[in-house]
Amino acid sequence: MAHSGKTSTEDINSLRSQLSELKKSEQQFRQLVYASPEAIAVHAKGILLYVNKAALRLMGARSRSQLIGKSMMQFVHPDFHEIVKKRVVYLYQNRRSTSPMEEKFIRLDGTTVDVEVISMPIIYQGKEAVQIAVRDISYRRKIEDQLLINSQIAQSIADSVVVMDKNFNIISWNKGAEKLYGWKEKEVLGKKVVEVIPHEYLTSSREEFLKDIIKGSWRGQVVQHSKKGKKLIVIASASLVTDRKGEILGYVTINRDITTELVSEGRLSAIVESSDDAIVSKSLDGVIRTWNKAAEKMFGYSAGDR
Numbered sequence: 001m002a003h004s005g006k007t008s009t010e011d012i013n014s015l016r017s018q019l020s021e022l023k024k025s026e027q028q029f030r031q032l033v034y035a036s037p038e039a040i041a042v043h044a045k046g047i048l049l050y051v052n053k054a055a056l057r058l059m060g061a062r063s064r065s066q067l068i069g070k071s072m073m074q075f076v077h078p079d080f081h082e083i084v085k086k087r088v089v090y091l092y093q094n095r096r097s098t099s100p101m102e103e104k105f106i107r108l109d110g111t112t113v114d115v116e117v118i119s120m121p122i123i124y125q126g127k128e129a130v131q132i133a134v135r136d137i138s139y140r141r142k143i144e145d146q147l148l149i150n151s152q153i154a155q156s157i158a159d160s161v162v163v164m165d166k167n168f169n170i171i172s173w174n175k176g177a178e179k180l181y182g183w184k185e186k187e188v189l190g191k192k193v194v195e196v197i198p199h200e201y202l203t204s205s206r207e208e209f210l211k212d213i214i215k216g217s218w219r220g221q222v223v224q225h226s227k228k229g230k231k232l233i234v235i236a237s238a239s240l241v242t243d244r245k246g247e248i249l250g251y252v253t254i255n256r257d258i259t260t261e262l263v264s265e266g267r268l269s270a271i272v273e274s275s276d277d278a279i280v281s282k283s284l285d286g287v288i289r290t291w292n293k294a295a296e297k298m299f300g301y302s303a304g305d306r
Contacts, residue, residue, distance in 0.1 A: 160180045
């Protein structure tokens with residue numbers, strides 16, 4: 001019996017220690033959530049139960065009392081009421097998190113803010129509730145709108161102007177690009193730029209391009225091909241587009257065809273021949289027309305062997 005009593009005492013002390021550590025961890029977690037730069041809130045049956053410091057800033061509140069106990073829908077723009085209601089029903093029924101969703105919130109001063117919201121079901125104070133993480137995307141929207149405006153302006157520019165997202169997918173393709181490359185905008189939107197206009201660098205290398213563009217801009221000459229396979233020597237200027245935090249949003253490149261100019265100056269063949277990149281041109285029926293020194297080195301065949 002004495003042994004059993006000793007074991008029970010040890011078990012109780014161990015349990016107390018675990019509970020103490022758990023309580024301490026929970027307090028630290030609450031402090032971390034409250035201090036998080038991401039706006040976090042908890043609501044149940046549509047009523048706000050918890051908001052962190054970042055949520056106060058986002059909503060323009062001075063104290064938690066201005067938000068706690070209020071209806072969540074009071075702060076959701078009317079255009080998104082139905083979407084949010086359906087999302088909440090989904091959360092309670094399926095007990096699964098939702099993917100990020102863009103919507104608008106109404107701040108206490110009546111102004112609107114573009115946000116991205118991730119929702120997840122949780123148990124809060126013993127009851128089923130919903131936790132949301134909210135990110136202010138107003139600045140990103142502003143940049144995106146500016147890119148759209150710039151793309152519209154680009155339509156009036158004679159040179160080829162191509163706007164890409166951060167993954168080099170084409171999001172704008174002006175009339176100059178249509179004329180130069182022969183592709184209509186609707187044919188190329190969403191595609192990788194290298195898939196539409198494959199190219200070889202003349203005055204630099206791909207590595208130099210990537211190094212320079214990350215710094216902000218790059219300029220050089222490249223060999224490109226039109227939709228019908230016509231070889232083009234292009235002078236290209238590429239610029240990086242970032243947000244105020246320095247995160248990459250996309251790229252803009254302005255290209256001008258200088259093939260005729262170089263041919264008239266007798267410099268085209270010299271440029272192609274002296275390039276460090278393998279440059280091979282073919283006719284529309286697939287017959288190789290040109291094969292420079294770099295191509296000979298890469299493939300092991302001389303121009304006479306092709």
